[in-house]
Amino acid sequence: MTHSFDKNYWDKTWSGERAPAMSAGDPNPHLINEVGGLEPGTAFDAGCGAGAEAIWLAKQGWAVTGADVADAALGYAKDRAAAAGVNDQLRWVQADLSTWEPDMQYDLVTTHYAHPAMPQLDFYDRIADWVAPGGTLLIVGHLHHEHSTPAHSTISEGAHRREHGHTHPPVEASATAAAMTKRLDPTVWTVITAEESHRSVIGPGGRPDIIDDVVLRAARRS
Template identity: 65%
Template sequence: MEHTFDNEYWDQIWQGDRAAAMGSGQPNPHLAHEVGDLVPGTALDAGCGAGAEAIWLAGRGWQVTGADIAAAALDRAAERAADAGVAQRVQWVQADLSTWEPDAPYDLVTTSYAHPAMPQLEFYDRAATWVAPGGTLLIVGHLHPEATADDHRHGSDQGHGHGRHGRHVDGPPASASATAASITARLGPAEWEVVTAEESHRTMSGPEGRESTIHDVVVRATRRS
């Protein structure tokens, strides 16, 4: 099913029956793996949801901006940051990421499964412009269905995708997905050094102990100074 991913859509999601589970999620494991060794600076979590990644970064010394279109998500994120003792290191901004522009670039821009109301790859283009020279871009997104279908043909055990704001029952729509190649093709080598470009499959436990396979695309790149 296709979605517009506009303000109304996300407000409904965060006021629905999935809100409690989404509001208690843990940081994406790719974040620690990819940026755990970076020197803390300023960071933007674009499409932060209930703030798990932003709070993780703040707890490790980053000064973080968490931006999301859903007010209910940001309210939950602020509560979690206060509980974690890092409220002073995070600024929460309600923003439509298809039009919003930050006041200054960041040392780290990370986005995990964010779907603004615009083409997915064009959103990643926007996120790349928010990275300061010498800074890092980390994209964790839904792997495109064509890529997972190809894995099926080669015998892999696959399941459904898991969204930044909750799991899509039939996997994410193609419009909200990407492949590593489609992202890195937009990061010109004169401006970017691609550090990681992979398509990852991991198992996650859901409600009532049900397990599902999560299909991710992970791209990390450093902006040349």
């Protein structure tokens, strides 16, 4: 592997100059589209960052555990949760999700662009095991492009290669819908959504950008 998405990397990222802007983001639109109609239960947000998705879930009535490797990210998350008035529905865990294990399974396990210190697809396999029977897995990741270049240990999240207005992530931090779906045992999972999408956003300095997403939603059989 050529990237170093370890605790040191994320601590530096969340303590750097981009952190205030990163912590002010809205919840991912794919989460709202895919989960908005589900009955609330227990939820786990893997790599929760500043907590936008975890807080949105809590506002919908979910009992949420948000986990991230970076203490500074969780500091932002706790402040945002307090401001939103949903502290009672949230639990924050500082953990390296490449090795940490939960003590329960959840009705919903979700992750949004989390990059752990392990291969991306292996990470998705790992968190899928944390879904309870009858529960939902929702993964929103960076779409893999055949022309993506390998990442190096010095790459930063803001230095993803751009081409024609698109942000291309490091190859190790991306996936395709086909590759993700292939990892799910059809005797255990029903795939509901497996899509690759493109959405326009306004990036730093007001610059328009296009985010290429891969979205997988699957229900675990009871």
